[in-house]
Amino acid sequence: MKPGANSTVGANPYQLQVTSVNEPSIIEVKYLQITVVPSFIPSIITPSQTALCAPGSTCEFFIEVENIGEASDTFTLSVSEFSVLDGWTLGLAWDQATSISITPGVPEEIKFVVSVPADADPDLTCSVWLDVTSNTDSSKIDSA
DSSP states (O other): OOOOTTOOSEEEEEEEEEEOSSOTTOEEEEEEEEEEOOOOOEEEEOOSSOOOOOTTOEEEEEEEEEEOSSSOEEEEEEEEEEEOOTTOEEEEOTTOOSEEEEOTTOOEEEEEEEEOOTTSOTTOOOEEEEEEEESSOTTOEEEO
16 A cells, blocks of 8 residues: 555554445445555755866865655765766765765765866866665665
């Protein structure tokens, strides 16, 4: 049974009434309790502008991740190369945990570090994939 969009998480009482099609006077009523379990949905908040870092520099920048589910969860962060140029490094900061707990409605910042070689053209960019996966429901993943 799939709960409605406005269902409350937790145990919910329901009344099931079954009426015979052939004998409408025959009615059976059962009282049920159905538990609605919360969802755990990660969502990467795409920054409004690209992080900037000058040639020859190492810079930190942050990406926000939120939990748009109904209950707190722990999420695993993983980064894979998408378009990283020779001599550049881009990934999670050394002090960024790869497992974070997020409460619904309270976004968390994920810290990245990029190092740009001194001889890089100033208009070049590189990028990586960020995957955020629910530890409670591994089918819930957001990627950017």
